[in-house]
Amino acid sequence: MATHKLFLLPGDGIGQEVMAEVERVIGWFNQRGVASFETESGLAGGTAYDTHGEAISDADMALADSADAVLFGAVGGPKWDGVDYDKRPEAGLLRLRKDLELFANLRPAICYPALADSSSLKRELVEGLDILIVRELTGGTYFGEPKTITDLGNGQKRAVDTTVYDTYEIDRIARVAFDLAKTRSNRVASSEKRNVMKNGVLWNEVVNQVHAESYPDVELEHVLADNCAMQLVRNPKQYDVIVTDNLFGDILSDVAAMLTGSLGMLPSASLGAPDGKTGKRKSLYEPVHGSAPDIAGHNLANPIAMIASFAMAMRYSLGMGNWAGKVEQAISATLDKGLRTGDIMQDGMTQIGTTEMGEAIVDELEAIA
Ligand code: IPM
Numbered sequence: 001m002a003t004h005k006l007f008l009l010p011g012d013g014i015g016q017e018v019m020a021e022v023e024r025v026i027g028w029f030n031q032r033g034v035a036s037f038e039t040e041s042g043l044a045g046g047t048a049y050d051t052h053g054e055a056i057s058d059a060d061m062a063l064a065d066s067a068d069a070v071l072f073g074a075v076g077g078p079k080w081d082g083v084d085y086d087k088r089p090e091a092g093l094l095r096l097r098k099d100l101e102l103f104a105n106l107r108p109a110i111c112y113p114a115l116a117d118s119s120s121l122k123r124e125l126v127e128g129l130d131i132l133i134v135r136e137l138t139g140g141t142y143f144g145e146p147k148t149i150t151d152l153g154n155g156q157k158r159a160v161d162t163t164v165y166d167t168y169e170i171d172r173i174a175r176v177a178f179d180l181a182k183t184r185s186n187r188v189a190s191s192e193k194r195n196v197m198k199n200g201v202l203w204n205e206v207v208n209q210v211h212a213e214s215y216p217d218v219e220l221e222h223v224l225a226d227n228c229a230m231q232l233v234r235n236p237k238q239y240d241v242i243v244t245d246n247l248f249g250d251i252l253s254d255v256a257a258m259l260t261g262s263l264g265m266l267p268s269a270s271l272g273a274p275d276g277k278t279g280k281r282k283s284l285y286e287p288v289h290g291s292a293p294d295i296a297g298h299n300l301a302n303p304i305a306m307i308a309s310f311a312m313a314m315r316y317s318l319g320m321g322n323w324a325g326k327v328e329q330a331i332s333a334t335l336d337k338g339l340r341t342g343d344i345m346q347d348g349m350t351q352i353g354t355t356e357m358g359e360a361i362v363d364e365l366e367a368i369a
Pocket residue numbers: 090093250
């Protein structure tokens with residue numbers, strides 16, 4: 001049996017609690033002998049800053065680089081509001097994405113049947129929802145230079161963020177989106193703002209080129225990012241795969257996530273390019289939700305997004321797609337039993353805490369396996 005090396009970065013706030021539940025699931029796999037996982041843990045975000053004076057240390061970056069997959073919790077919190085911009089908790093996550101070249105961020109928004117009534121939209125609009133946002137993750141406004149605030153000396157300051165994309169960056173993310181669409185409903189919606197941004201014009205052009213050259217049989221539409229946000233709350237099921245840039249992807253994925261009932265439900269995968277020799281991709285898996293400092297430490301957090309992120313790791317990095325499906329099934333079965341954390345609580349259901357949810361999912365896994 002191959003041993004998989006996992007590097008765990010729980011981060012801040014509820015990141016630590018939800019990661020503990022993934023460790024419970026990992027422990028189950030090791031104990032049952034169906035897989036062999038070796039784990040090592042590091043610090044990221046504010047907790048790393050408190051220890052090392054930076055949002056992630058070089059040593060932890062090296063461990064992340066050599067792992068088969070990185071599992072990441074969440075970072076940030078009011079405690080670090082005053083920290084220098086380049087040492088703020090989020091800088092740790094951004095360094096991981098950039099240095100490991102994790103350009104493809106996959107954010108599925110799936111509505112579990114048991115949660116269709118927790119959505120802010122009507123049941124019929126979200127029931128059965130299954131869309132995949134493919135967000136470019138290493139370019140655009142997040143990383144473009146210059147990125148500055150300049151004092152103009154007249155009592156005014158000027159802030160500059162730069163949005164930059166080169167052809168190859170758009171080309172490779174478009175290919176990821178088209179390839180994934182082929183495994184789903186074969187439809188891609190590409191979203192940008194070509195009506196006001198040169199970046200949108202080039203994005204549109206390159207996506208069309210890639211489509212014509214390599215994926216003529218995939219259905220492609222273009223939708224302006226503001227319209228896409230509106231369509232997501234009007235009729236989300238019209239979409240299959242949405243491909244978009246870093247900044248729009250950040251926003252559209254939060255919108256899509258909330259359609260499903262709770263941010264606490266959604267996993268994500270961040271993938272690099274396949275290695276020329278081994279075909280392996282660098283990868284990091286994290287829940288879409290943040291560190292929720294307001295509820296941290298009270299056994300209130302929903303560990304489902306984190307556990308589902310581990311399932312994505314099994315599917316995309318560890319060649320264990322079959323087991324990924326079983327973990328997802330165990331999550332669904334737990335919800336079908338009426339068990340809920342506070343964020344997805346509904347009348348008539350049973351409210352439980354973070355650890356109880358982790359335990360219940362492991363019990364279901366045991367039953368399914
Ligand atoms: C996300 C988060 C991050 C982002 C933050 C924490 C830097 O919102 O992963 O969506 O903006 O990308």
